[in-house]
Amino acid sequence: MLKDVVSAVYKGEYKIEVTFEDGVSGIVDFAKYLRQGGIFEKFKDIEYFKNFTINRELGVLTWGDGEVDIAPE
Numbered sequence: 001m002l003k004d005v006v007s008a009v010y011k012g013e014y015k016i017e018v019t020f021e022d023g024v025s026g027i028v029d030f031a032k033y034l035r036q037g038g039i040f041e042k043f044k045d046i047e048y049f050k051n052f053t054i055n056r057e058l059g060v061l062t063w064g065d066g067e068v069d070i071a072p073e
Contacts, residue, residue, distance in 0.1 A: 002071070004059025010050050014043070016061070030070075039068050 003020035011017050011027055014034070019025035030049070033040040043049045048063060055062045055069065062069040 002059075005054050005061060006059075008052065008054055008061055010052075014046075014049060016052065018061070021059070033070075042068060 003022050003024070005018055006021050007019035007025075009017045013029075014031040015027050015029050017025060017027045030043065033043055042063065052061050052063050054060070055066065058069070058071075060069045060071045
């Protein structure tokens with residue numbers, strides 16, 4: 001069963017500390033997404049990357065106006 005993201009804090013470079021609804025937390029390094037290209041090219045702009053939000057309805061991290069999101073799985 002997937003858990004929703006309830007908290008996220010930028011930790012520097014491409015790292016975000018994520019907390020899930022069950023209290024489990026950890027730091028995720030999103031640098032690997034830079035190599036995937038496509039929509040993730042936007043992450044090369046670190047200011048864009050740092051401006052994430054949590055879509056509370058879906059329980060995922062999003063960037064822009066929901067144009068980029070990353071689900072917990």
